[in-house]
Amino acid sequence: MVANGVSDSVNGPQASCSPLSLENINPKVVQAQYAVRGEIVIRAKELEDKLHDGEKLPFDKVLYCNIGNPQQLGQHPVTFYRQVLALCDYPELMDNAQAQNIFPSDVIARAKKYLAAIPGGTGAYSDSRGAMVLRQDIAKGIEERDGYPCDPDNLFLTDGASQGVHSMMRLLLRNEKDCILTPIPQYPLYSATLTLYGGELLPYYLHEETGWSLDINELREQTYKARSEGKSVRGLVVINPGNPTGQILSYENQVDVVKFCKEEGIALLADEVYQANIYRPDKAFTSFKKVLCDLKEKEVTLASMMSISKGFYGECGRRGGYTELVNLDPKVLAEVYKLASINLCSNVNGQICMALVMNPPKEGDPSYKLYAEERNELLASLKRRAVKLHKTLSALQGVTCTEPEGALYAMPHIRLPQGAIEAAKKVGKAPDFFYCMQLLEETGIVTVPGSGFKQEEGTYHFRTTFLIPEPETDEVAERLVKFHNSFLAKYGEPEQ
Numbered sequence: 175m176v177a178n179g180v181s182d183s184v185n186g187p188q189a190s191c192s193p194l195s196l197e198n199i200n201p202k203v204v205q206a207q208y209a210v211r212g213e214i215v216i217r218a219k220e221l222e223d224k225l226h227d228g229e230k231l232p233f234d235k236v237l238y239c240n241i242g243n244p245q246q247l248g249q250h251p252v253t254f255y256r257q258v259l260a261l262c263d264y265p266e267l268m269d270n271a272q273a274q275n276i277f278p279s280d281v282i283a284r285a286k287k288y289l290a291a292i293p294g295g296t297g298a299y300s301d302s303r304g305a306m307v308l309r310q311d312i313a314k315g316i317e318e319r320d321g322y323p324c325d326p327d328n329l330f331l332t333d334g335a336s337q338g339v340h341s342m343m344r345l346l347l348r349n350e351k352d353c354i355l356t357p358i359p360q361y362p363l364y365s366a367t368l369t370l371y372g373g374e375l376l377p378y379y380l381h382e383e384t385g386w387s388l389d390i391n392e393l394r395e396q397t398y399k400a401r402s403e404g405k406s407v408r409g410l411v412v413i414n415p416g417n418p419t420g421q422i423l424s425y426e427n428q429v430d431v432v433k434f435c436k437e438e439g440i441a442l443l444a445d446e447v448y449q450a451n452i453y454r455p456d457k458a459f460t461s462f463k464k465v466l467c468d469l470k471e472k473e474v475t476l477a478s479m480m481s482i483s484k485g486f487y488g489e490c491g492r493r494g495g496y497t498e499l500v501n502l503d504p505k506v507l508a509e510v511y512k513l514a515s516i517n518l519c520s521n522v523n524g525q526i527c528m529a530l531v532m533n534p535p536k537e538g539d540p541s542y543k544l545y546a547e548e549r550n551e552l553l554a555s556l557k558r559r560a561v562k563l564h565k566t567l568s569a570l571q572g573v574t575c576t577e578p579e580g581a582l583y584a585m586p587h588i589r590l591p592q593g594a595i596e597a598a599k600k601v602g603k604a605p606d607f608f609y610c611m612q613l614l615e616e617t618g619i620v621t622v623p624g625s626g627f628k629q630e631e632g633t634y635h636f637r638t639t640f641l642i643p644e645p646e647t648d649e650v651a652e653r654l655v656k657f658h659n660s661f662l663a664k665y666g667e668p669e670q
């Protein structure tokens with residue numbers, strides 16, 4: 175049959191697609207889930223509207239601890255970035271007689287350098303990989319970080335790291351037998367993109383008892399099992415520092431990961447967006463690019479993802495990020511370039527911000543003092559808040575919490591009373607979802623149930639950021655403790 179000139183034998187039966195309904199749109203869109211912005215956040219917004227309309231609730235403010243979005247909770251942006259961005263957006267400011275009094279000379283010099291090399295400035299499309307001058311500055315930053323060269327032509331600037339992950343999934347996944355090894359618990363961008371692009375999430379469990387450690391043997395076991403079932407393992411996602419789990423991989427563990435990828439011919443997707451968020455003096459971030467270079471590894475393809483959203487910068491709304499591709503056949507690199515060009519380019523303000531993050535003021539530059547003060551204070555404050563939240567959570571009855579070594583989150587393991595588990599089942603919800611929803615209703619605190627990240631069967635967790643500003647952290651901790659105790663009083667002693 176030929177309908178509208180389209181043959182069924184090529185495209186399948188002509189299904190109605192107007193009006194659009196859940197039954198006739200792409201089922202992968204319907205199946206994809208993204209818990210950090212799910213049902214609990216929708217309810218939080220409703221409660222916020224009620225407060226706005228003057229309704230009395232048990233709290234006077236909704237506190238969004240569900241997502242690492244620091245400026246939404248009041249974090250001040252880093253001055254240097256905003257000054258350069260302001261001048262790039264409105265270059266006429268530089269002609270103002272007062273400009274020299276408002277903007278340090280290195281800010282003006284940086285804006286001039288970028289504007290001279292980005293034809294049309296921030297309002298014009300750039301090269302689809304990102305403006306060369308910005309990729310050069312990012313490459314310089316990567317070289318300083320790792321001590322190895324970085325070719326700007328291997329860098330793709332993206333609208334946040336999320337877009338880089340989408341591109342890698344598009345590139346790697348060919349059919350439903352293609353799998354990606356993904357940590358559990360995971361950041362749900364991975365499960366969602368795997369669903370969208372038609373691949374399978376091959377789980378490897380992080381071990382909570384040993385600080386959410388990564389076991390190479392488990393990667394092997396899962397890979398061999400998947401292969402024995404006729405599946406193809408195409409990539410390994412490593413999130414370091416971890417989200418939602420907050421652990422930092424040891425160098426030795428990273429070496430083993432690279433060796434595993436080499437032995438098994440698996441591409442490595444290194445999500446390194448929290449590289450600036452390290453809170454333990456005895457731990458350090460090492461990029462997988464450095465590990466590859468240390469090992470003189472030329473066969474493992476690596477995609478290293480970075481973002482302006484996290485770190486101490488927290489410029490989530492600007493949407494900036496990069497993917498550095500290493501050990502990629504130039505012909506494949508050309509395909510990635512083509513893929514990027516289908517999006518024309520990432521937004522240029524985000525690109526500029528990414529370059530500023532990777533190439534900040536240096537000691538001796540007029541902006542350095544303020545920049546360093548702001549950076550140090552933001553990181554010190556995040557660390558204080560991480561310590562406080564960890565202490566609060568660990569003291570709750572039936573709760574254990576791995577110390578967050580990095581990133582922006584705590585992921586407490588909650589033992590729930592049987593009464594609560596049954597009550598959750600009655601309303602068709604996961605027990606940790608049930609706990610988080612009640613936490614929201616009674617305290618205004620928005621968290622994400624562990625089930626949204628996937629977790630070991632029979633265990634319950636939730637994830638919370640430690641981004642509440644310091645003056646409010648004590649009050650929030652008190653609300654949390656009060657809620658937890660009343661939850662246990664209502665549903666009984668927690669299961670051990």
Ligand SMILES: Cc1ncc(COP(=O)(O)O)c(C=O)c1O
Nearest residue numbers: 334335336361417445481483495
């Ligand atoms: C592990 C991880 N990767 C990627 C992202 C995406 O960040 P963005 O797209 O804002 O750069 C996030 C955001 O929370 C994240 O936690």
